[in-house]
Amino acid sequence: MASETYTCLTCSEKFTESLQIQKHLSSTRHKSVRLENLDETLECEECSDNNIHQLTIVRYGFSDMSLLCQSCLDKDNQKTGESPSASYSLSNGAFFGKLPQYLKFRDIECMDCGEDSRLYVANPSEGQLIICRKCLPKYESDKVKFISEDSDTFLSELLGIKEVIFKKSSRKRKVGKKGGKGGKMGRRPRKVDPEAEARREHYLKTKKTASDLKSGTTVKAIGSTRATPSSKSGPGNGKPTGKFNPKAKTPQGSGKSTPMGGKSPFGSEKSTPKVGKSPAISRSQTPLIPNMSGKPPAKSQSNPKNNGSKQNAPAKGKTTEDKKDAGSKAPAEKKDGSKKKDGKSKPDTKKTVANGAKSPPSKTEGRQKPPKSDKPKAAPKQNAKDTKQSKADKKSDDKKSKSSTPVPSETSGDLVLPSYITKFHPSPKPKLTYDSLNEYFKEISFNVFLEDQLTNELNILDSSNFTISWYEDQDKKNNQYQLHIPMDPDVTDKFVSHKLKKFKKNPFLVDQTIFLILNDEIMWSGYIATADEVASKKGRRVKKDVIELIIVLHPWTQPLPRTVHVSNLKILPASQPVSRVLNAMKTLNNASFTKMILGKEPIRQIDFRNFIKFQGQSLNDSQKKGVQSVLNNSITVLQGPPGTGKTSTIYEIILQLLNSLNTYPILVVAASNIAIDNIAEKLMTNHEKDILRITAGEKERDYNRSHPLASICLHHKIYDAMPMRYQQVMDEMKRGMAPTIGATSYKKFAQERFFLSNQIVTQAKVVLATPVVAGGIKSLNNVRVVIIDEATQSSEPTTLIPLALPSVEKLVLVGDQKQLSCFSLIPNLSLSLFERVLLNGTYKTPHMLDTQYRMHPDISEFSRNRFYGGLLKDGIDASARHIEGVTSSPLYFWDTKGNAREQSVRNFLREDRGYTYTNRDEIAYIKQVIRTLIITKGVRRDQIGIVTPYSGQRDLISSMLVKDDVINPSNEQMKTEVDIDDLKNDSKPVTIHIVSGIMIASIDAFQGREKDFMIMSCVRSNTNGVIGFLRDERRLNVALTRAKYALIMIGDVECLKRGDKLWKDYLEYLESKKAIHDDDVFVY
Incomplete structure (x- = not known):
């Protein structure tokens, strides 16, 4: 039976060992337990009572087992007159020890056809066989002895129980793998959830995937001096890197060391080398003593004979962070300062940084002995010849790998890119075709990264906020890396809302995209494969204060920058929209x-x-x-x-x-x-x-x-x-x-x-x-x-x-x-x-x-012919868009004749590229138009819309209309609608203001909407004839096609004519319709 995971339903804590859950329930008196692998809650077979303190596994001879609460057990004993041969409960400490036996007995079925009745069991040398009567002839032989479920020794053969039973039981195994034969002795079958099996398979698959991801040897990036939780991980153990291993042993007489005499930000750690063996030395380990100058350590020579040897390779499942970076053990010293001699003590050996670069030897390190090895002697110091040989060996190793590993940069400021890393240059203009999906995904992912970087720049974390670790070459995990992020308020406050802080400490989600950024211009996109909360220190009662993430790169991303200094790296947790986009790219496989x-x-x-x-x-x-x-x-x-x-x-x-x-x-x-x-x-x-x-x-x-x-x-x-x-x-x-x-x-x-x-x-x-x-x-x-x-x-x-x-x-x-x-x-x-x-x-x-079917034919005529080449026709005539006594003319352009000049103002909304335009004098014209419509013509306020190219003018119009007693007689507050769901930034012009029922918005925000009467404030009025993005013909098309009955425009005719040929053509069209007016008052 696979290793079971137990979940306490009272506190939601998970346990992987029966002893742990036993102690937890006994000490806390929590009542309910869930078996995650089976996706079920432990409960009485008869009444479904799930109070674990009342449940008992009972065995009757070697023929039957049951899981009953105390009440149902008493009733059963009284009814049958038979007491169980053995009872296993939480109180006698045997419940979880015997639970696997009970589950195996309860769920047995024929290995061939899945039948759960009339079963036989045998134990040949090849392995246990469980066969039904129908399939038995295929397996019967003189060498294999099958025991029927009706036999008094069935349980003994099935579970290997060797106890002596003095009194035989009259009870037999109930037909059906959940118990339940019917009649007096029948057990109530466990509730069947049709989706339980699918959920169980998903859980087991997820658990195995997480276990595979977490196995392997990690090594800190150059310059990552913040300590990470020590762990011992390996394939199949399901434990994330960073969790405390209580079974790990430490050499006697060793003490803790902290960087430069100070405390590690995460607290000190202990190394966990195997007793009796020399410590594993990696070519890519972090320095023994952190370099407080912020520079990466200089290269150092290595022993060519030891490079790549088994005794020097890290033990499988161990992280090299567990070693001396932030609290590894050093040999104890005598009072006179000399080192104590101890054959089992591990000397404080100089460690190497990623990809062969080593830290410079300190004075203390120079006096230490080299690590023990299986070889008779290790060279205490390399000479020039050794160095050349080491380089030769390194070149040989590089040839075996897919990409060569360059020498790390000497200082954090002096960035030298490895040959396999290139800066991506997106297309100068949108591409219409692509040669491959990889090319397409690279282009799209880089562009969404640029937008996310601009709009969520406050969410970027620099190297002081995290520790990054790479996976060693031999683990063949060059497409993933590990992050440890402390749960400091300055980090969590960025990503978790105040009201959810007490429920959600880990702000990161599985499948969320993480961008790794080098020098603010080269990025690697990946997704969070596992996200765990771990403790930075060892101990049972230590609080989990670090978030451990394993990031898997997207398949179109280039190799990781394993040799650069961490000070050149940043991470950006992607926004929700970007994460969902990249997840979609990862799964897109429809051929069409x-x-x-x-x-x-x-x-x-x-x-x-x-x-x-x-x-x-x-x-x-x-x-x-x-x-x-x-x-x-x-x-x-x-x-x-x-x-x-x-x-x-x-x-x-x-x-x-x-x-x-x-x-x-x-x-x-x-x-x-x-x-x-x-x-x-x-x-x-x-x-x-x-x-x-x-x-x-x-x-x-x-x-x-x-x-x-x-x-x-x-x-x-x-x-x-x-x-x-x-x-x-x-x-x-x-x-x-x-x-x-x-x-x-x-x-x-x-x-x-x-x-x-x-x-x-x-x-x-x-x-x-x-x-x-x-x-x-x-x-x-x-x-x-x-x-x-x-x-x-x-x-x-x-x-x-x-x-x-x-x-x-x-x-x-x-x-x-x-x-x-x-x-x-x-x-x-x-x-x-x-x-x-x-x-x-x-x-x-x-x-x-x-x-x-929307516009008066006079309103639609210019757009139909100019933008749609005459292919668009009217489905209604002028009479359908005429209100007697109201719409004297569907088109009206009120020329300000240069008497209402524009003003340029700073704006922090990104939609206006840092600045916007307003025209306060045009608002006086707008007020006249609105008053005429609502007072003289009797138009309802909710039939009126105001559109303008600039958000600054939108805001100014709204603020002035709110204060107008005629337009806003009830003194209503301005309402704001933001027609957007997911982008928590101001990058899109989608804000709509409503003042006493009148809608005010930018042209962009009004797309998709319509009003009976539209007023347009053109804003731009200057002597140079500059009209900015009003020249965009698509923007003009949207502005001209929102009105159903009447379109009233206010602007400077001369400026607009000079600014763009399209506007010149439109204004000449209006002149032909006698729709341009330059009166001092609005006559409509």
Whole structure:
């Protein structure tokens, strides 16, 4: 039986040895224990009582065993009149010792067919055989003696029990491996959980993987002087590097040493060499005494005869950090200062740093003896000839390895890159095609690193915050490294919220991406394979104060910088979106999608007219054609200009997939929540039970019980299914309070929430979320169709997240390359996958929705002809967008004639590149327009939207409208909406202000929205005719296509005409419509 892991359900502490759990339960009186390998809680067979102090394993002769509570045992004894031959309980100290025997007996089955009744057991020399009666003929022979389960010696043969039983038992083994034969003697079978076996297999696989990762020899990077926990790890032991090994022995008379007479930041440590053998000497060990100058130690000569020899190789499973770096033992000294002679004492030998560089010998070291060796003598000192030979040996070793190992730099400031490490130079402009996935992944990962570095620079940790260790060459683990990070407040405060500090000490998650940064410009991306809390000192009651991480590099990353000084290294724990992007890249394997990503082969397009009964009666021909393309092809690209019914088309696609093809689950994602909500609202009417809206945790407060989509939101469904005590916890967390429960209860609450989340998501037929939110939901693995709305606003990296789901068969990209694409601080990330497949020509003919139903024809005319080449037509006439007595003209441009000049102001929002523009005088014009609309024309405030290119002007407009008694008569506070889920930075212009119902936002944030009446503040007004990014034709297209009934613009005609030809053409178009006015008052 494999080594069992026991979990105390009272305190959640885990134990790997029966003696440990025995002592824990006896001393704490905790009641319940879980067997992790079997995924079950120990409980009475009859009544399911799980109080371990009441449970007893009883054996009746050599024929039967049971696990019963004391009450059920008394009843059983009274009923049968037979007392057990042996009892094993917690009180007599034998319970956990006999538990493996009981479990083996309970769960035995035929090795051939799995039958659990009428079994026979035999013990030939080849190993034990357990066979049922049906399979017995295949194994019977004169040399093998089988014992039936009906025999009084069955248990003796099965378990090897040799005790003498004076009284034979009348009881026999119950049929069925869980007990339970029926009748008087039957035991109640253990509850069967259909998912238990899968969970057990996952647990065992995870445990084995962690054990494999943690095995091996680590060596500190050059200059890493902070001590790390000592450990003895090896394959299969499952113990992370850094945990105390109580069985480790230390030589007598040795003492502790600390760097330069001071205490190690983590406390001193003891070395754990094997008794009777010389200490292992590694070519890559850290210096004996830390160099307090911050410089790496100089190279030193080594004994060529010992290099690579077995006696000098580190013992398997030992970390070289365990040795002298921060508290290794030195031979005891006599009072006169001389060393005590002791044959078993380990001399304090000079240690080498990574890849052959050694620390300079100190005066103390010079007087020490060299380590003992199996050889008769070791050279006490090398001469020039030895040095040459050593170099020759090193060259020979290097030839055997895949890459040569250069000499480490002598000082931390003098960085010499190894030959196998190169600085990555991203493409100067977005690439349209790639030769391989590795090339693609390198480009994408470096670009997302650059953005994460810019937006989360406060999360970067330098070498004073961590210790880094490499794995030795012989362990063949050059794709992973180890980090030890102290749980200091200055570290944990960056990553753990205040309300969760008492529950979550380790801020790092398995699969989270970690960037290792060299000199602020070369990076290695990897993911956290294991994350453990360990103690920096030895002892039973020592607090766990260090986070130990094992990082595995992504396969497209270059070899690790094992020879550079640690002062040149930093780490950046990636943000959640970036981690999910890189995890998606790691698992992406759909052949159709990888071909699309590389952009070398054309995407297959089948144009076939199916006989379809459309659910929507008002679909036009272009919409129907788009729906048919989705049903016939694995990849479909739909172009949807403003107001062309993208949401209605997506709604029809979903209905056809559900009703006609019976294809689900369907995942619908979009970069903005408003786009997702529009689709969800259409589905709510007839499919409320089938759909699920998932928001990011930060957005749950916005989707409260009064929200129109509250009934389909995951967080509300979880809340309603939670027990009352956990609902109170959720209420406290919503209010920003730390929950008033203990850490154990909080863990159970989190487990319950996770279980309910998976259960609810699995039952949904249509799931709606942002791409990054979708990446955090584990139960989406069976999704068959992915629909990405507003695909041009989703960056290509985030688009990879839903594409990497393993069961996806269809992909639908819906967007418009003529409108604004995603915003990014890194220009190469501003090109969406939607745009790239059109630009590289792999998708020959995208399906364009060709009829707009939003705008008055006069408003749409310029955009239809200029941006869409006359292919876009109006689906409504002027009468449908005319309000008698209100809209005298759908287009109105109020010329400020240079009387309202711009001002440049500093802005810390990254969207404006450090500065923004305002125009205070234009706001006086805006106020006149709003007053006329709401007082004279009777327009409701929530029908009005104000759009402007700059966030500075947005903020200024909002602050001035709040103070206006006519526009804001109720003196309402300004409301702020941030239409973003996952990026905890200000890198995207998505903030929307609402003042008394009037919406104010930047052009970028207004994309995807519409209002009956739109007011645009152009802001730019100067004598040079400079208009900045107003020249972007996509930005102008978005600005001109938000209004349904009227578009009123305020700006400097002369400045705009001089600034750009496009603006000149548009203003001349307005002049032809007699829509430009220069009156001192607003006449409408």
